[in-house]
Amino acid sequence: MDQHNMEIHELFLRQFTANQAAIRAYVRRLVPTRHDAADVMQGIALVLWKKFSELAEQDDFRKWSFGVARYETLAWLRDKGRDRLILSNEVLNIVADESAKIESHLSSQREALESCLEKLPSEQRSWILVAYTPDSHIQEVAEQSGKTVSAFYQWLHRIRMRLLECTRRTLQTEGML
Structure with a gap:
């Protein structure tokens, strides 16, 4: 791997690991189980990596990754919908929108709790x-x-x-x- 590709890879890893917990929490609110969230997260990570070069501003990574997470989760739910009863797309979109709106507050709560646990x-x-x-x-x-x-x-x-x-x-x- 050449120097430029290594730098891009490192930048992606820094951005992804900084936002992974928030993305996972977002996905977890949309899917039935933790195992489902883990499955969806694997797909999200792959898509984020493959499309990372399309991200115009690195500061937009969080917002962009939530958009990717939303579409990947909805696609996963659509595919699983053939296997079992799930919520309608309209309800899932409402949940996804609300989850995105409250994510920064939830992230602050997680960070505060982690700090308190350390004490x-x-x-x-x-x-x-x-x-x-x-x-x-x-x-x-x-x-x-x-x-x-x-x-x-x-x-x-x-x-x-x-x-x-x-x-x-x-x-x-x-x-x-």
């Missing part, structure tokens, strides 16, 4: 992350933590309330609330 002591942060891992079972997590299920739920509730308050304070400080 937790490492052991607490680890248990929170384990508890919210897909396919985890609270009974098993409680047992591993040395707490009863009831005590673990109470602890989890207290930590969630601390994270919620921290997230609100962070967003207020940044003028997002």
Whole structure:
């Protein structure tokens, strides 16, 4: 790969990785499951890479990638619509429009929550992350933590309330609330 192509590749990777979580969250709001979102994201990544040279302004990457994500998701849903019951295109377009409108706020919330999670002591942060891992079972997590299920739920509730308050304070400080 020559120097110019490497620079383009690096620029794409920087832009894509900076926006990947937001794109995934957008797609996740439109498709039924996380696995479906992962399937759609693979297609989106390919299309974004193939068409990256068509992007006129690098500052428009986020907006452009959401447009690609919308069309790729709608195409995926159309194809899957033959297999199972899904929402009509009109409803999906409304959901896609609303999701795009609120994405910057949701992105700010995610960033604030991540910052608040980082402020937790490492052991607490680890248990929170384990508890919210897909396919985890609270009974098993409680047992591993040395707490009863009831005590673990109470602890989890207290930590969630601390994270919620921290997230609100962070967003207020940044003028997002």
